[in-house]
Amino acid sequence: MNEQTSISRVIPAQPRTGLGAFEPRVPERAGAIIGGAIVLALVALGIVHVFVSGLMTSTPGYVKPQDDGSTQYVNVVLPKKVSGSGEIFLPGTLHGYIESPIYSRATGYVLHWYADIGTRVTRGQVLAILDTPEIDQELAQAIAQRNEANATLALARTSYERWQELREHDVASEQALEERQSTYMQDVASLEAADANVQRLRQLEAFKRIVAPFSGVITQRNVDIGDLVYAGNVSGRALFAMVQADPLRVYVQLPQAYAQNVKQGQDVTVTQAELPGQRFHGSIAHISGAIDASTRSLQLEVRLPNPDNRLRPGAYVQVALRLSADGPLLVPDNVLVFRSEGPRVAVVGQDGKVQLRKIVIRRDLGESLEIESGIGPADKIIINPSDSIADGEHVRIVPGQQMVRLPTS
The missing domain is CATH 2.40.420.20 (conserved putative lor/sdh protein from methanococcus maripaludis s2 fold)
Incomplete structure (x- = not known):
């Protein structure tokens, strides 16, 4: 019995065939399949881990896990x-250093004009002559009134001197003398008023000559011979318009964000689309003392030399403003x-x-x-x-x- 038992442990029993045979046990096969699946899953997880680690380390900004827990x-x-960098381009319009419409200070008719558009004139040069008959008549009348006041004053002076002599001899009363003195002083004041009126009319008559207030160029001529012009700007139309084109002014609006980066005297560069390749250099002449609340911008005035008159007032330009050196x-x-x-x-x-x-x-x-x-x-x-x-x-x-x-x- 014992000998048979030992042999059976060494030599496994052969499975039966035929009618008495039986199938292998199912739990043993299922365990093998599950074990293989687990091994394959671990291998797949390892591959995914390696791939994701490589992808993350190649991404900019990735923070690698700390090697020692502190770094x-x-x-x-x-x-x-x-x-x-450091430049901002601002749009602007060229303006003459001096721009002025010229009106008449006297009412009259245009006798002649001497300067047309584009004419360069100097200060004091005659631009037009007016015929002012009303002013001429008023001046003649004022001169006559002054002569009359002068004659009246002479009579009052003589009368006053005579009454002074009578008063010294106690022939005339003090009140009579004072009346003659008052008359004399009134005539003195009347003569002074007449002189002032004559001076006013003579100055007004001088405005018959329309002259240039400064040296520059005529940009508009709105009158012709025979036109009736009125004193002041009653009609709203100037006789002439003048501009001084050297130097020029450019007014630009600098955004508030750059307001602290500019200073007076700073160099700027001006370009015009119609003059390609040409750059004109100027400087900041004035800086507004406050930010415009409606536009949130700071007004700058750029002074631009224009000795050869290549730039014309009224033109649209671009102003390049360097905000910082670096x-x-x-x-x-x-x-x-x-x-x-x-x-x-x-x-x-x-x-x-x-x-x-x-x-x-x-x-x-x-x-x-x-x-x-x-x-x-x-x-x-x-x-x-x-x-x-x-x-x-x-x-x-x-x-x-x-x-x-x-x-x-």
């Missing part, structure tokens, strides 16, 4: 200096760290510690930002920084990373 790995970017720096929009004090960027210092820098954004260009101040061109700025990143935190740049640079504009 964070980051990707950084270098700011780029904007080519041709210009802004360009960074991607995914470097910002938002704090309650304002936007910041995280800069990696030489010691590997984070410096949260306060920045001034000049313009938001969508995917990039122009930074006015706060960073330098050599600063290493962290891409996609964590919201919890803190000033002084120790980080490391991803080993082997090629420094990310913005494309050249």
Whole structure:
């Protein structure tokens, strides 16, 4: 019995065939299948893990898990200096240094005109002559009245002197003498009034000659021989218009965002589309003392020399204004760290510690930002920084990373 038992343990029993045969047990086959599936699933998970890890490490801004539990790995970017930056172009209109409409100060008819449009004239040059018959008659009448007042005064002076002599001999009363003195003083005042009226009419008659108030060029002539003109601008039409075209003025409106970047005497460049390739240099002569609340802009007056008269008043021009010597720096929009004090960027210092820098954004260009101040061109700025990143935190740049640079504009 024992011998048979030992042999049966060594030599496995053969399965039965035929009518008394039976199938293998199902649980053994199911276990084998499940085990193989588990092995295949683990292999697949390993492959996916390797693929995802490689993809994440190649993504800019990815933070590698800390190797020692305290150091964070980051990707950084270098700011780029904007080519041709620091300039803003503003539209403007050329104006003469002096622009003046010329009206008549006397009412009369145009006898002759001596200057037409485009004529260059000097100060005091006669532009037109008027015929003023009414003023001539008024002047003659005023002269006659002055002569009459002068004769009356002479009689009053003689009478007053005689009554003074009578009073000295006690022949005339004091009251009579005072009456003669009062009459004399009234006649003196009447003569002075007559003289003033004559002077007024003579000055008014001098306005028969329309003269140039300054040296310049005639830009309009609105009268012809025989036209009736009125004193002042009653008709609303000037006889002539003049302009002094050297130097020229240009008034531009500078947006409030750039108001702190300009100063009086700063050089500017003016261009005109009709004069391609030509640049005209001027300077800021005056700066308005306040921002216009309706347009949120600052008015500037640019003084522009024009000795050869190539530029004409009234022309549309572009004024190039340099706001700074270096210009802004360009960074991607995914470097910002938002704090309650304002936007910041995280800069990696030489010691590997984070410096949260306060920045001034000049313009938001969508995917990039122009930074006015706060960073330098050599600063290493962290891409996609964590919201919890803190000033002084120790980080490391991803080993082997090629420094990310913005494309050249």
